[in-house]
Amino acid sequence: MYMTQCLHRTLQQNPEHLATLYGERRHTYRQFVERVARLAGALQRLGMAPGDRVGMLAHNSDRYLEYLFAVWWGGGVVNPVNCRWNVAEIVYSLDDCATGILLIDEAFAAAADDIRLMARTQPLFIYAGDGDVPAGMHGFERLIANSPAVEDAGRGGDDLACIMYTGGTTGFPKGVMQSHLNLWSACMPRMVDMPPIAGGRLLHVAPLFHVAGMARALIQFLAGESHVLVASFDAEHTLQVIERERITETLLVPSMILALLAHPHFDRYYLGSLKRLTYGASPSAGEMVEQLLARLPDIELSHSYGLTEACPVVSSNLPCNHRPEARVSGLSRSVGRGGLGVQVKIVDPHGREVPRGTVGEIIVRGPNIMQGYWNKPEETANALREGWLYTGDAAYMDEQGYLFIVDRLKDMIVSGGENIYSAEVENVLARHPSVAQCAVIGVPHPQWGEAVHAVVVRNPGAQVDAAQLRAHCRQFIARYKCPKTVEFREQLPLSAAGKVLKRVLRERYGAGAAAPAN
Template sequence: MYMTQCLQRTLQQTPDHLATIFGSRRQTYRQFGERVARLAAALQALGMAPGDRVSMFALNSDRYLEYIMGVWWGGGVLNPVNSRWSVPEIVYSLDDCSTGILLVDEHFAALAVGIRNSARQAPLLIYAGEGEVPTGMLGFEQLIAEAAPVEDAGRGGDDLACIMYTGGTTGFPKGVMQSHLNLWSACMPRMVDMPPVRGGRLLHVAPLFHVAGMARALIQFLAGETHVLVPSFDAEGLLHIIERERITETLLVPTMILALLAHPDFDRYDLGSLVRLTYGASPSAGEMVEQLLARLPHLELSHSYGLTEACPVVSSNLPWNHTPEARQSGLSRSVGRGGLGVNVKIVDPHGREVPRGTVGEIIVRGPNIMLGYWNKPEETARALRDGWLYTGDGAYMDEQGYLFIVDRLKDMIVSGGENVYSAEVENVLAGHPAVAMAAVIGIPHEQWGEAVHAVVVRQPGAEVDEAELRQYCREFIAGYKCPKSIEFRDTLPLSAAGKILKRELRKSL
């Protein structure tokens, strides 16, 4: 169970199959494998020993996939850099796990010198972008051209594969340690539930530095199929590449899907090749699903719930739960059931399992669960208890084992002594045809302690006011759960993974 085995298998069986498409560059698995083996040799020559960390600060590209496989082929450990972080956050992540080599592309080369000068251990810089290599950096292409390929180091099992730093919503970011076995155990059950499309082309839009993007790339490697990459999300560019490259699958967050649906040329593009779309990062996507399937009724939709510590998938709501009947019953609002090999329970504050339909904390156990947090034994002990990962996510489970997320436990609103789960209110708001996105938070209130406050983004061209939305909510949920105040904005602050940053909303109030 080592993550480069899938590349070895494809090189043996289908070496001339198309591996990557990035802009005008196309390469077969034979070409890709040769570059990976040469990159591994170059990194070893630069001092990468088994278990050493190597980072990449870049947008999606074919070179990013070469970095992932090249580091593992050479025996190293990935430490992908969140491209939306500030320089101090990046420096912290590099210093925390003693990263000695940093690859950068043209989008972030200007920041690399400041990072190197600020880091406790100045990393060696490799330029993996387009155009001329900046002064003081080594060239990615030259390193590959001058290196002789090496054999796969074959690190696997419980060997550390990746350190992914979480967003640092409180205090400093935490480095989630993922082993080869963790990643393997996360990908294989997903392939059982949703086998990749045979001969398919997967479009990478989600950033590869994020666990969801990387895990989906690993599944495509396991299948030996084709990766198509774009640097970042652009609605028109995405529609164009789906048509041009006959894309079969992709992973998007709801904000991206809504932007596609709102594009005036959406219906002019031939999107018939797209047979499957996975969405995540938002449980309140009911109206979006209706709009999407009205425009592309042939599409297979699936929704996943997970977290970095689970590498990442805990549960999936599969295409058959997006049928008209399932959507009408409310089952499509679930995040699905636990995957193969993943045990899921809902527990009270004492760790005792609660009855079905009762809200509690999701805890998870399985071979996909992280090794722990790098250099943080106390935080590891709080998160991993008796073999279970305590997620901090509030949910309930129905009689069939389907999970329904209600909130991050720390985000629960207590209004007049009643518990209000923001996801429940957001789900209702998202069902209004004029609402594109909604976020619900608690704000201080003299009488109730906290009041339910909603921040709403309207659908393009739609008109709806506060009174109409409040009345709409009263049709579906109790009065104390309905927003006491609603504000309208053009956009909501989002993380790199497309999740709404509620801490930023609170700061702005």
């Protein structure tokens, strides 16, 4: 079980099939494997030894996929760097796992001097962008052109494949260690549940430095199918590419889907080639699903739940559970059932499994679970206990094994002695036709300890106010759960994975500051 095996298979069976398409660049699998083998040789000549870490700080491109496989082909370990971080955070991740080589594209080349200045061990830079190669860097294309292809190192199994730093909805990032076996074991069950579309073209919009984007790319490579890439998300450009390249499948976060639906030219584009869309990162996407299926009624929707430590998928809610009857029953609001080979339990604070329908913490066990956190034994011991990964997510499981996320444990609101799960309130708010996005947090309150505070992004042109939203909520949930205060914003702070950064929202209400009364 080694990640480069899929390249050997496709090279043998379908070498002229399209591997990657990025702008005007197109490579078949024969060309892709040749470039990977040459880049692997170049990395070895530059000093990459077995197990050494190689980073990439860049937007999506065909070169990003070549980087992943070239590092593995040459025996190294990838460190995909979150390009939304500031320089201090980037340097932290590079120093933390001693990344000696860093590939960088034109969007981030200007940061190289600051990285050199701040890093304890200055990495060797490879310029993976277009245009002239900056001084002091090696050129990506020149390295491939001038380096002979090398044999695949064949590292696999429990060998370390990736150190992926958590995007950080809380605290400073931790380096999640993923082996070849971890990645393989995460991809294969997903392929059983959702077999890749034969002859399909997958559009990469979600960032490849994030575990969801990378894992979805690996599944497409395991299937020997084609990849179409855009540098980053732009609603109009995404619609254009889906139409022009006859995209069959993509992975998006809800904020991207909402941006597409809100685009004034959405209905001008032919999107009939799009057969399947996977979404994640939000437990309150019910109304978005209704909007999407109203516009694209024949599309297959799949919702995945996971985390970096699980490489990433824990459960999937399949297309059958997005049909009308499932949406009426509420099953479409589940995050699905545990995948093949993944054991899932809901437990109390003492680690004891709770009855079905009872809220507790999700814990997970299986061959997809990380090896641990790089150089953080205490954090590893806290997350991995007796073979189980403690996710920190609060949920309940129904009699059929479907999971329903209610909150992050740390985000649970305790108001007047009552536990309030923010996802429950968010789901109700999201049903209001004027609400585009929302997040619910607890803020300090002198009487109740915490009060429910909603942060809402209105749909364009909507005039809904706080009183109307509270009245809407009272139709569906108990009064004590309804927002005491509502704040309206133009946008919510999001992580690279599209998750709302609630810690950023809470920072405004630190040091005992209460939310504004309304």
